[in-house]
Every structure is written in C-alpha cells, then in structure tokens.
Amino acid sequence: MTATTAPLIEARNVSQRFGAKPDLAAKVVLKLKLAKPTPVVHALDNVSLSIRPGEVVGLVGESGCGKSTLGRAIAGITSPSQGHILWKGMDRSAMSKGEQHQFGLASQMIFQNPMAALNPRMTVEQLIWEAPRTHGLARSTERDAYVDRYLMLAGFDPAMKKRYPHQFSGGQRQRVNIARALAVQPKFLVCDESVAALDVSIQAQVINLFMELRDKLDLTYLFVSHDLGVVEHISDRVAIMYLGRIVEEAPVEEVFRRPNHPYTKALLAEVPRIEPGKRQFKPVDGELPSPINPPKGCHFHPRCPFAMDRCHMEVPVKKEIAPGHLSACHLNDE
Numbered sequence: 644m645t646a647t648t649a650p651l652i653e654a655r656n657v658s659q660r661f662g663a664k665p666d667l668a669a670k671v672v673l674k675l676k677l678a679k680p681t682p683v684v685h686a687l688d689n690v691s692l693s694i695r696p697g698e699v700v701g702l703v704g705e706s707g708c709g710k711s712t713l714g715r716a717i718a719g720i721t722s723p724s725q726g727h728i729l730w731k732g733m734d735r736s737a738m739s740k741g742e743q744h745q746f747g748l749a750s751q752m753i754f755q756n757p758m759a760a761l762n763p764r765m766t767v768e769q770l771i772w773e774a775p776r777t778h779g780l781a782r783s784t785e786r787d788a789y790v791d792r793y794l795m796l797a798g799f800d801p802a803m804k805k806r807y808p809h810q811f812s813g814g815q816r817q818r819v820n821i822a823r824a825l826a827v828q829p830k831f832l833v834c835d836e837s838v839a840a841l842d843v844s845i846q847a848q849v850i851n852l853f854m855e856l857r858d859k860l861d862l863t864y865l866f867v868s869h870d871l872g873v874v875e876h877i878s879d880r881v882a883i884m885y886l887g888r889i890v891e892e893a894p895v896e897e898v899f900r901r902p903n904h905p906y907t908k909a910l911l912a913e914v915p916r917i918e919p920g921k922r923q924f925k926p927v928d929g930e931l932p933s934p935i936n937p938p939k940g941c942h943f944h945p946r947c948p949f950a951m952d953r954c955h956m957e958v959p960v961k962k963e964i965a966p967g968h969l970s971a972c973h974l975n976d977e
C-alpha cells in the first residue's frame with residue numbers, strides 16, 4: 644500500500660445537517676406559527692477523507708465534533724445531506740440496488756455498546772448465523788462450521804454458542820459482535836468507540852484482535868475514538884476533527900510528533916508526568932461551540948491563541964504541509 648494506491652472508501656465534500664427538512668405536517672405547524680422551527684445542527688461541514696485498502700485511519704476529536712456522524716455516513720448507514728461516499732471509486736448514490744447491497748455487506752460498523760446491538764432473545768449461534776443465512780452466504784448444511792469459524796476468528800469459544808448474550812462479560816459480548824460483523828465477509832469496518840466501554844486489560848485484547856484480523860482478512864478500518872493512546876497505537880494515519888470539519892490529517896507518527904494545527908496541538912498536550920506511567924492528555928481549554936450556530940471562518944478561532952483577523956472570516960482549506968500531512972490553518976500561509 645502506497646500513498647498513490649486508489650482509496651477503498653472516500654467521503655467527498657460531505658455535509659450532514661440534522662433537523663433541516665420539516666415534513667408536511669411540521670411545515671403546516673410552522674406556517675400557522677404554532678411552533679418555532681427546529682434548529683439545524685451542522686454536524687458535518689464539507690468533510691473529505693479517503694481510506695486506502697488495508698489502512699487503519701484513526702478519527703479523533705472532542706465529544707460532539709461529528710465523529711460518529713462521519714463514521715455512519717462512511718459506513719453507508721446514513722445518507723449525507725450533501726456530498727458523496729465513494730466505494731472503490733463508485734458513488735454510493737449512483738449504485739444499482741445490487742451494488743448497494745454488496746456495499747452494505749462489505750462495510751460494517753461495530754459500536755461501543757455490544758448489548759444494544761445484540762438481540763437478547765437470540766443465542767450467540769443464531770446471532771452469528773442470521774445475516775449469512777439471509778444473504779445466502781452459506782448453505783444451511785454448512786451452518787455449524789460457518790458459525791464456529793467466525794466465532795473462533797473473534798476469539799470466542801464456539802462451545803458456548805448456545806448461550807445468550809446476557810450470560811457473557813462485556814468483552815465476550817464485543818467478540819460476539821465482532822464475529823457477527825465478520826460473518827458477512829466485510830472488507831471495511833468502522834469501529835465507533837468499540838473498546839471504550841471495556842476494562843483496560845480487555846481493551847488491549849480487543850485492539851490486538853482488530854490488528855490480527857486486519858492481517859488475516861485484509862481488512863481496512865476507520866477507528867473512531869476519543870482515546871488518543873488507543874488511536875496512536877492502532878492507526879496508520881490520523882484525522883483530527885473539530886466541530887464538523889477535519890482540520891488535520893497525517894501519518895500517525897507525524898501527527899503525534901509534529902502536530903501542526905493549533906487544535907491538534909491543544910488536543911495532544913499532555914499532563915506532565917513525574918514518574919514514568921500512562922500518558923494523560925489535558926482537556927482543551929474552553930468549550931466546543933454549538934454546531935447549531937458554528938463560528939464563522941475557522942471554527943476553532945474563538946479558542947485559538949493564535950487567531951488572526953482572517954481566521955474570523957475565512958474558512959481555511961486543508962493544504963499539504965509535508966508529504967501526506969494536511970492541515971487547515973491560515974497560520975501556514977504566514
């Protein structure tokens with residue numbers, strides 16, 4: 644895989660607004676002035692991100708900056724208000740039904756809370772077999788071997804497959820969830836805070852599992868996390884999000900050693916350690932502004948110690964400041 648390899652998946656100029664389109668009933672209510680219009684949330688603003696085959700791209704940023712919204716759009720779970728999602732160069736909105744179906748299987752999402760994603764009335768075996776059976780990925784005579792293969796790939800003992808999700812720990816349930824996603828033979832996984840709810844020791848095991856699976860099954864990942872340590876460990880490349888925009892993007896060592904954007908610098912600022920131990924990152928000063936009324940110009944300017952007049956007015960575009968290192972900051976033009 645090189646920087647010139649064609650992307651497996653790409654978000655191109657994607658914007659997502661919530662509460663933007665009132666339905667007919669809501670329009671009537673608004674016209675009669677019986678209610679105020681719902682405020683529009685600008686969750687994503689002209690976001691572009693491409694992920695090459697085999698890559699692990701980490702997506703970080705403060706809570707509410709739009710990471711999950713972007714993850715869902717890239718995974719094909721939601722359709723963006725504007726812009727395009729391209730799978731192997733094919734625009735999702737121009738795909739035939741069959742192509743959309745293939746894309747739906749090839750791209751899977753693993754969420755933070757495995758219990759919410761697993762039907763408590765189904766056994767582990769039923770949970771794993773449900774989608775492959777529905778999509779005709781294996782014959783019913785192959786069920787046992789098929790289910791066992793994916794459970795074993797996820798590090799879950801198939802001997803326990805007749806049990807129900809509530810009979811397992813959080814880590815085991817997440818393994819079931821992973822096996823269920825793998826059972827439709829995906830090529831791309833969006834992991835949205837997939838280890839955040841697990842104990843630290845279990846987190847490490849599940850992260851190692853993701854890495855093993857990448858090699859065994861040629862997987863590509865978008866790894867959404869607020870945990871910078873995890874992102875540094877797992878990612879090839881990192882994208883930093885701030886209030887609906889990607890402000891910096893670079894290979895992982897480059898982001899952590901030479902952060903460029905003032906927001907990235909603030910996000911990566913560490914609490915000084917007296918003794919060696921786990922790194923701790925300082926919270927960024929100030930608060931994330933509301934995406935209902937985002938600041939003009941650079942979204943970060945109200946919190947940026949280096950903001951200039953231009954930053955209040957003009958949206959900075961991402962520019963390459965070193966090979967593969969993009970940053971959207973007017974300071975780079977000075």
Ligand SMILES: Nc1ncnc2c1ncn2[C@@H]1O[C@H](COP(=O)(O)OP(=O)(O)OP(=O)(O)O)[C@@H](O)[C@H]1O
Pocket residue numbers: 661662684685686704705706707708709710711712713869934
């Ligand atoms: N369905 C929705 N309707 C209205 N607003 C939404 C919806 N989904 C997300 N939002 C808003 O969009 C913004 C971005 O949300 P999102 O969940 O993508 O952020 P995030 O970075 O993933 O946050 P967190 O780390 O807390 O999960 C937030 O202000 C959120 O409240």
